[in-house]
Amino acid sequence: MTKRPNPIDVHVGARVRLRRLLLGMSQEKLGEQLGLTFQQVQKYEKGVNRIGASRLHQISEILSVPVSFFFEDLPGQETSGAAGGVEEGASAGYMIDIINTSDGLGLVKAYLEINDPVVRRRIVDLVRAIAGSHAEEALLETGS
Numbered sequence: 851m852t853k854r855p856n857p858i859d860v861h862v863g864a865r866v867r868l869r870r871l872l873l874g875m876s877q878e879k880l881g882e883q884l885g886l887t888f889q890q891v892q893k894y895e896k897g898v899n900r901i902g903a904s905r906l907h908q909i910s911e912i913l914s915v916p917v918s919f920f921f922e923d924l925p926g927q928e929t930s931g932a933a934g935g936v937e938e939g940a941s942a943g944y945m946i947d948i949i950n951t952s953d954g955l956g957l958v959k960a961y962l963e964i965n966d967p968v969v970r971r972r973i974v975d976l977v978r979a980i981a982g983s984h985a986e987e988a989l990l991e992t993g994s
Contacts, residue, residue, distance in 0.1 A: 857925065860897030862906070865920040867895040869913045871949050872958065883912050 870880055877888040877895070884891070884905070893899040901909065910917045948954035964970050 855897035856900070857897075859900050861924055862901060862920045863895040863897040865922070866891075866901070866909060866913070868949050869915055869919065870895075871955055872962070873913060874959075875913075880909075880912065884908060 870877070877891040881888045881891045890899070894901050906917055906920060910919065949958060961970065961973065964973070
């Protein structure tokens with residue numbers, strides 16, 4: 851019987867991957883800074899290997915985020931609203947799915963480079979409007 855990784859370890863690993871990709875850092879580069887191979891970083895990111903407290907602290911310093919970043923949006927936990935411009939209701943799972951595509955990663959990186967909060971808000975509103983119009987079109991096509 852194959853042992854499955856703990857869901858919290860998977861979540862923490864996914865958050866490591868998310869932040870690493872947002873910084874444009876390779877697994878190899880992160881591994882070098884940690885004194886590990888890229889394969890070990892892969893195992894951390896997949897949740898196959900558990901990240902110890904001191905190692906997680908080291909990773910947080912390298913990736914320039916607080917340790918708490920890796921535990922944000924844990925499945926089954928209440929969220930206290932939006933952080934960093936990400937809308938309420940957005941889950942880490944969706945974010946990771948987006949980041950794992952080249953278009954999604956490019957979109958997020960470009961969005962994060964926008965310093966004007968008004969422009970950021972307009973972009974979110976635009977995307978919502980586009981998504982809403984596609985949802986309405988889909989409903990009309992299915993006859994619902």
